[in-house]
Amino acid sequence: MLSRQKIKGKSPEEKMKSNGFLSNITNWFRHMTFWKSVFLALVAAGLYSTVVRFLFGLGAATHLSDDFPWGLWIGFDVLCGVGLAAGGFVVASAVYVFNLDQYQAIVRPSVLTAFLGYVLVVFALLFDLGRPWNIWHPMVMWNPHSVMFEVAWCVILYTAVLALEFSPMLFERLRMHRAVHAVHKVIVPLVILGVMLSTLHQSSLGSLYLIVPEKMYPLWYSGNLPFFFFISAVAVGPAMVTIESFISSRAFHREIEMPILSKLGKVSAVALAIYLVLKIEDILNYHLAPYLSTFNLEGVLYWVEILGGVVLPMVLLVIPKVRESKRGLFYTALLIVSGFVLNRMDVSITSIERYYSQFGVNYFPSWMEISVTLMIVAVGFGTFAWAAKNLAVFPKEVHAEAPAHAESYEVVVLEDNAQLKSAHTFGMEAK
Amino acid sequence: MKKQVGILVDTTQCIGCMSCEEACADRWGFPHTEVHELSCEKNTVVQQWGGTYVPRLCMHCEEPACASVCPVGALHKTAEGPVVYDESKCIGCRYCMQACAFQIPKYQWNKANPHITKCDMCFERTENGKQPACVEACPAQARIFGYRDDLLQEAEKKIKENPKTYVQHVFGETEVGGTSTIYLAGVDFSELGFPPSLPKRALPQYTLDIMEKIPDYFVWGSTLMAGFWWLTNRKKKVAEYEEQMREGKPNAVASEDKRQIAGGKDEK
Numbered sequence: 001m002l003s004r005q006k007i008k009g010k011s012p013e014e015k016m017k018s019n020g021f022l023s024n025i026t027n028w029f030r031h032m033t034f035w036k037s038v039f040l041a042l043v044a045a046g047l048y049s050t051v052v053r054f055l056f057g058l059g060a061a062t063h064l065s066d067d068f069p070w071g072l073w074i075g076f077d078v079l080c081g082v083g084l085a086a087g088g089f090v091v092a093s094a095v096y097v098f099n100l101d102q103y104q105a106i107v108r109p110s111v112l113t114a115f116l117g118y119v120l121v122v123f124a125l126l127f128d129l130g131r132p133w134n135i136w137h138p139m140v141m142w143n144p145h146s147v148m149f150e151v152a153w154c155v156i157l158y159t160a161v162l163a164l165e166f167s168p169m170l171f172e173r174l175r176m177h178r179a180v181h182a183v184h185k186v187i188v189p190l191v192i193l194g195v196m197l198s199t200l201h202q203s204s205l206g207s208l209y210l211i212v213p214e215k216m217y218p219l220w221y222s223g224n225l226p227f228f229f230f231i232s233a234v235a236v237g238p239a240m241v242t243i244e245s246f247i248s249s250r251a252f253h254r255e256i257e258m259p260i261l262s263k264l265g266k267v268s269a270v271a272l273a274i275y276l277v278l279k280i281e282d283i284l285n286y287h288l289a290p291y292l293s294t295f296n297l298e299g300v301l302y303w304v305e306i307l308g309g310v311v312l313p314m315v316l317l318v319i320p321k322v323r324e325s326k327r328g329l330f331y332t333a334l335l336i337v338s339g340f341v342l343n344r345m346d347v348s349i350t351s352i353e354r355y356y357s358q359f360g361v362n363y364f365p366s367w368m369e370i371s372v373t374l375m376i377v378a379v380g381f382g383t384f385a386w387a388a389k390n391l392a393v394f395p396k397e398v399h400a401e402a403p404a405h406a407e408s409y410e411v412v413v414l415e416d417n418a419q420l421k422s423a424h425t426f427g428m429e430a431k
Numbered sequence: 432m433k434k435q436v437g438i439l440v441d442t443t444q445c446i447g448c449m450s451c452e453e454a455c456a457d458r459w460g461f462p463h464t465e466v467h468e469l470s471c472e473k474n475t476v477v478q479q480w481g482g483t484y485v486p487r488l489c490m491h492c493e494e495p496a497c498a499s500v501c502p503v504g505a506l507h508k509t510a511e512g513p514v515v516y517d518e519s520k521c522i523g524c525r526y527c528m529q530a531c532a533f534q535i536p537k538y539q540w541n542k543a544n545p546h547i548t549k550c551d552m553c554f555e556r557t558e559n560g561k562q563p564a565c566v567e568a569c570p571a572q573a574r575i576f577g578y579r580d581d582l583l584q585e586a587e588k589k590i591k592e593n594p595k596t597y598v599q600h601v602f603g604e605t606e607v608g609g610t611s612t613i614y615l616a617g618v619d620f621s622e623l624g625f626p627p628s629l630p631k632r633a634l635p636q637y638t639l640d641i642m643e644k645i646p647d648y649f650v651w652g653s654t655l656m657a658g659f660w661w662l663t664n665r666k667k668k669v670a671e672y673e674e675q676m677r678e679g680k681p682n683a684v685a686s687e688d689k690r691q692i693a694g695g696k697d698e699k
Contacts, residue, residue, distance in 0.1 A: 058545070059540025065540065066469075066471075066534070066538060069525040070529050093656070096660070097656055097659055097660045097663070098659060098660075098663050099660070099663035100663075101667075128524075129522050129523045130522070130523020130525065130538065130539075130546070131522050131544065131545070132522075134520075135522060137502075137503040137522050138502045141504055142503075143499075143501055143502060143503060143504040145638075146504075147500065148501075148502040148524060149503070150642070150645065151502075152502055188660055192653055192660070195656055196656070207638055208526070210638045211496050211634050211637055211638050212530060213630060214532055214628060214630065215532075359534070
């Protein structure tokens with residue numbers, strides 16, 4: 001297979017030298033685009049809130065209070081952040097543990113997203129923790145009864161595992177071939193460890209809420225919370241990988257790995273089906289029928305979550321025509337992700353809001369909380385874009401096929417769906 | 432096991448003089464205010480619910496949710512009974528506040544280096560055989576300090592002797608597995624701002640159900656995964672071997688697989 005250097009003509013090191021780091025940055029600012037200015041605006045707003053948060057405390061920057069101690073930063077940044085990074089362990093286990101080689105092409109973007117996701121979750125946690133400089137305490141001050149202690153350890157270890165899984169991309173760029181080889185030797189046990197740790201802390205994020213049966217709205221409290229959290233993470237992981245492939249295919253003018261993504265869609269469909277069965281069991285176990293027929297805020301949100309985020313995407317994924325079409329798969333993935341985010345926000349905020357409203361508190365995040373969250377999301381997008389450009393994230397074949405004419409190639413693809421579809425059917429038949 | 436101490440609060444006796452609030456504020460070095468809500472500057476308050484004065488303070492649960500959820504063990508239940516807090520360990524995650532069924536731990540929201548505040552039953556006083564400041568200050572015997580077992584008997588006796596004064600319920604005897612602060616009242620506790628539907632089961636048990644399974648899960652899960660790897664890897668190897676045997680008559684499927692396998696190996 002052709003190496004990256006041969007295609008580009010210059011080695012990355014040579015490029016770095018000829019351009020220089022500083023001129024790279026000035027270039028970045030000189031070629032201002034719409035998305036770059038959005039990025040800068042979000043980061044600027046977020047930095048302002050950061051200053052307020054760390055100078056004057058959480059009370060000054062957030063709408064949190066004694067009667068509502070956990071808000072957007074736990075509900076979205078942590079619960080959703082960790083969940084949306086689940087593609088990493090789903091795809092890595094498919095390739096390395098189950099030896100499903102056809103997913104090889106998307107291992108790297110998935111692992112990269114997962115790694116970035118976890119680093120950003122820890123970064124976000126620094127805002128939410130009242131004493132972030134003590135974040136290392138769980139490593140030496142143990143309380144094995146605490147779910148959060150377990151989550152902390154799993155996140156520390158799994159981030160380390162992800163860093164190792166991700167490291168070949170960096171080592172290749174630095175031409176440290178022996179290091180790449182060393183990582184590949186231990187990749188299987190590494191991935192197995194990663195899967196174990198992911199399963200544990202994905203589910204444990206649900207277990208965090210097991211201790212508040214008296215506070216949560218009955219529609220969301222369940223002894224099955226850890227299983228719900230885990231299975232929905234398995235469903236959302238492939239959906240995130242799909243969305244990311246679509247966005248990056250647009251941004252970097254590369255072809256989408258449709259046959260692989262359609263297959264991955266089936267993983268989501270199965271996970272959603274199991275999730276739905278468990279949810280129905282929940283309705284029977286906890287006698288939720290009266291709450292389901294009450295169309296208050298909670299009732300409506302619950303129905304939206306189940307119908308829009310579980311049943312509808314599951315049905316859509318079962319239909320081959322939808323699953324194998326670019327647009328169909330993209331919008332289905334979007335449904336799964338939205339349903340997932342809604343679920344996490346419901347568990348962490350909506351379900352507890354009614355309980356706390358008896359103290360006269362109705363939580364809605366402050367603009368500063370939102371701006372910090374948006375800044376973190378923007379940094380995530382920015383870092384992914386940088387890595388995708390500078391590291392060997394995407395499969396090499398794609399670059400080799402059309403390095404110079406990528407842009408025109410993409411236009412052809414977008415305009416001629418029929419041709420593309422026939423290409424897919426051919427790909428499917430070949431297998 | 433040591434005999435545990437506790438506080439019996441008799442809401443029918445409280446006269447709302449706020450002496451306890453003042454004694455508590457002095458003990459912690461908090462300002463005296465007229466706001467009767469627990470906060471980072473109030474570890475005990477007297478609230479008015481209907482015609483009843485209700486002193487509030489940490490319940491010092493037998494199995495405290497706050498201590499069980501704290502990732503760094505900054506909160507713990509002492510052998511003597513009080514639930515105490517070690518500021519130097521705290522990371523400020525506020526899981527204790529989220530988990531507490533009685534909204535007791537409070538947070539310094541407007542400090543850059545905040546910590547939690549909560550009643551510790553004047554641990555350094557009770558350790559040395561003295562009474563908590565609030566109990567000592569109470570002129571009406573609305574707060575009684577003693578061994579929890581004795582206080583429970585005392586409460587039962589009071590109810591038996593004055594069945595018209597008291598409702599037949601010692602709050603904290605069984606709620607969330609029992610608490611070291613227990614209450615007597617003349618009206619239903621739900622009318623005095625107490626959480627109405629608390630389980631009898633200690634709250635940490637709800638998580639322990641799951642946490643207990645983790646070591647087993649880890650051992651069996653990783654074994655299973657390793658087994659899957661072995662099986663699928665062998666299948667792949669066999670397929671590769673068979674393909675080699677068939678060499679000379681390639682077909683579309685085999686060549687595609689071969690390319691993928693080669694692609695996978697090329698990563699090395």
